[in-house]
Amino acid sequence: MHFNIIDVAKKAGVSIATVSRVINGSDKVKAETREIVMAVVEKLQYVPNPSARGLIMKRTEAIGLLLPDLHGEFFSEIIRGADNAVQSQGYHLIVSSSHNDPKEIEAALRFMRGRVDALIIMSPRVDSEILLANLPKSLPVVLLNCRTSNPHFDTIMTDGFGGAKEMTNYLIDQGHKRIAVITGGPTNIESQERLRGYRTAFTERGLVPNKSLEFEGNFTQMSGYESVKEIFKRKSVPTAIFAFNDSMAIGAIKAIREEGFKIPSDISVCGFDDTPMAKFISPSLTSVHVPIPELGEMAIKRVFDRLQKRTKGAAAHIFVPTTLAIRNSCKKINTMSNLEKEDKVV
Amino acid sequence: MHFNIIDVAKKAGVSIATVSRVINGSDKVKAETREIVMAVVEKLQYVPNPSARGLIMKRTEAIGLLLPDLHGEFFSEIIRGADNAVQSQGYHLIVSSSHNDPKEIEAALRFMRGRVDALIIMSPRVDSEILLANLPKSLPVVLLNCRTSNPHFDTIMTDGFGGAKEMTNYLIDQGHKRIAVITGGPTNIESQERLRGYRTAFTERGLVPNKSLEFEGNFTQMSGYESVKEIFKRKSVPTAIFAFNDSMAIGAIKAIREEGFKIPSDISVCGFDDTPMAKFISPSLTSVHVPIPELGEMAIKRVFDRLQKRTKGAAAHIFVPTTLAIRNSCKKINTMSNLEKEDKVV
DNA sequence: GAAAATAATGTAAACGTTTACATTGATGTT
DNA sequence: AACATCAATGTAAACGTTTACATTATTTTC
Known part of the structure; x- marks a missing residue:
């Protein structure tokens, strides 16, 4: 059984406005009142209804992450980086994979709309211009390794x-x-x-x-x-x-x-x-x-900057440099060695 | 700019009830009216507000997936299996990792509450009994490779x-x-x-x-x-x-x-x-x-069965058998061979 | 000790849907 | 011609919050 704010208000002998204030820690509420209310909240295991809250506040505390695929360590590390960054802000991640299918991308985007406060899109295959149309201007979006000529979106590109x-x-x-x-x-x-x-x-x-x-x-x-x-x-x-x-x-x-x-x-x-x-x-x-998890983190950071209005104005296009990790799978060879014989032109 | 159902109704010259009916494809609406409404919906790119819908319908079309961790291919494959299963039903996945930390599990669970229609929990480390208290009975839950003595939840365990x-x-x-x-x-x-x-x-x-x-x-x-x-x-x-x-x-x-x-x-x-x-x-x-992705799939299937009331009553405890994948990293040895010499007792 | 200022709390509107019930208009029955 | 039936549509309540504004209680000021 779920209790709502009215149940809490009744049981605490206050109005719902007061309960709301206590929950949101915002306005001044008498310490004594706060304690009474908190006790009831605790007792009833009251959790505010996210839909009701989302409806009035237009905030969901979720960030959408749309990936092309979920195969292999690469995407898993992206998710990991993003999840870490998001959790540190008390937000959560809605993950979806598009299988590089425009239909699925559109479906995912529709779903995300109104359900997330911001969106990270990774879609290296499909031309991302179509997406643009469906996306409300007000929604912070970061494009990760996407081809796009649209300068309206923030982008993060690794230097492939x-x-x-x-x-x-x-x-x-x-x-x-x-x-x-x-x-x-x-x-x-x-x-x-x-x-x-x-x-x-x-x-x-x-x-x-x-x-x-x-x-x-x-x-x-x-x-x-x-x-x-x-x-x-x-x-x-x-x-x-x-x-x-x-x-x-x-x-x-x-x-x-x-x-x-x-x-x-x-x-x-x-x-x-x-x-x-x-x-x-x-x-x-x-x-x-x-820096794979960092890619996810950066995207989330960027999105929070927008969300909290720390960053305004024109979209940023971040270019992430790569480095060489030299290990043991490559060998120095003499020119004209073993396998390579008669080939002059490579 | 977001349009709402009222905008659509006005523009189509009908009541919001009719728009709602058209959108939900449910009741009988005159074909002609339906077309007019659909045209406006299309034109305005109208998408129903998920919070409003969730509020009245008590349905979010999202499934929560709580993982202990996001390192490595194992979890990535679980997510993949679950995402596939979920997408085939038009649902989506809210993924969160707990880092095996009870505090984070609780935070994630609080967040999920009201935001998901069902929950898959994988928490092989922390004793899951605490979770129980916070979880509303009405929420379908599947425990994946969790230790629990609580027979109230559906469980899926691989035969480790x-x-x-x-x-x-x-x-x-x-x-x-x-x-x-x-x-x-x-x-x-x-x-x-x-x-x-x-x-x-x-x-x-x-x-x-x-x-x-x-x-x-x-x-x-x-x-x-x-x-x-x-x-x-x-x-x-x-x-x-x-x-x-x-x-x-x-x-x-x-x-x-x-x-x-x-x-x-x-x-x-x-x-x-x-x-x-x-x-x-x-x-x-x-x-x-x-069968890793299948584990994710099974969990989702199970949850949908509950959701659609196909499965009622007592919790099921599914036991997933494993098989041996014999490849080339193990060798037959003679007893008393190379490295093993003076050891009688193993 | 009354007026003014301030703190604490309450009231009610708003958010965008769905849906039970009410209304309207058309069709069929006698 | 009056009435019953039925299809199509509309009206308004409900979902659970937040918050501007209104009200009441308390403190300060003279």
Whole structure:
């Protein structure tokens, strides 16, 4: 049985306004009265009805987090960072995944409307412009790793371009020229950025990126595995494989070993994201470090700034730099070594 | 700007009751009227206010999911399973993690109250009896891998005992006698069950489980790593290490290799949960398979059954069996082989 | 000790829905 | 032609809060 504010008021012998004041700790209420009311609240286990409160206050104390997917450690770490940040403010998280489906995104957005005070959207695949229409201007929104030309929203983007470029440069410095990449697919903005970084590293050094070394994955372990199987069907094998996330790198490693090659002595492998797993697999995985939980935290912080009006005006576009986490899955090679023989042009 | 039902009614030239009927698709409304109203709804992008609706209907279309933690693939997979199940019913998920802290559990529960139509609670550490008091009887609750003596709640428990026993038997069949375990800590019910299974396997075969081979971890990769470092400080090294989840197994593998031992030829390693990662690491990890996303799904299904009154009456206690996923991280050994020499008693 | 100022509390409107019941208008029955 | 039936729609109460404003009780001031 649920008690409401009227029950409390009656039992405490005061008006509902007084009970409300006590609960919200706001106005001046005589200490004595407060105690009486609190005692009743305690006794009746009274919790204010969130719907009633939300209705009048237009505040729900919940933040929506819309993710493209829930596979793997990456999203789990995003949720973790966001949940921590949100809990420290007494707020909570409504999580939903869209499976990259515009219909589901729309459904989730409809659901969120009126149910959350702010929204974090991560939708690297679908063009986010459509969302814009449905979203009330008054709702603080942070776009996380989304492609959007709309400058109205706050955005947080990890530097996929810079990270991939840095990693590629590192591999080139290590003597690699035939560097294959396993992408996250052509529609994924993150993957596009990383691919751009990879290609740019080559051209900036006067080398020509080789499209036949670009393989399409989908960020799953299995797709990393399968891409490598594909790679080994080709006549000449690359000396390094750069997977655009750690899951695919792990899948790739498995496949490489099945083909009878050693890592890193025969083939170097590296990943992207630097999920917690990376340092524990063997060989420990060289990866582009992304501060994943911090991404979630930053998004939440940003949203609270808007909510509490500390931040006004134009949208901010935060660019999160990445760093190289160099471990043991990549090896320095002599140019003209083992697997790489007759290839002049990479 | 948000429009409300009155705006729609005015613009459509009908009463709010008619608009409500159209929206809820319920009562008979003349087709012609329905179209007019729908056109206005579409035009105004009208979405009914969830608080107002929740207030009168006492239904929020959200399910709460309270997890102990958000680290690692296990919980991420639970969320995934639950989210899928929930979305198929047009519901959504409010996720919260308690960090195994009773205070936070209580805070989360307070928050959930009135905000969700049902609750899935996973709290393997803290005694769940306290929760009981705060929970309204009318709220469908499913306890997932919780210790509780309270038969009032529906529960779903994975068979940690059976799984661990089966795995231990498998290891014994492979010729292992000195089998170390890395647990999830003494307060964790899951860990306790698994430990009981491990010990039982020994005693049922007339062997004496050796307490000095039981090491305490906390389900993180790092704790698996550190436990192994501890193990290697002892005079005699076990022939097999059974980590009570895959994360710890992965940490263990790293440490074992650092100590210069090969897996599985020198030491066999196995895990528990069979997270998606398990089959991709090398050697692929032998593990006790738990249908993780299905756990989330089952919990949601159960809750919907209650919600839709398909299931009445006494609480159900579902017991989820596990299976052995045998891969390449464990090796058959001759009794009296390599590392195991002078040990008669295990 | 009365008036003025202030503190404490109460009253009632508002928030945006759903829905029982009332009303209207059309159709069928005698 | 009067009445009963039924479909379509409208009216208003209810859900449980917060809060502006009104009222009452208490303290201060002269």
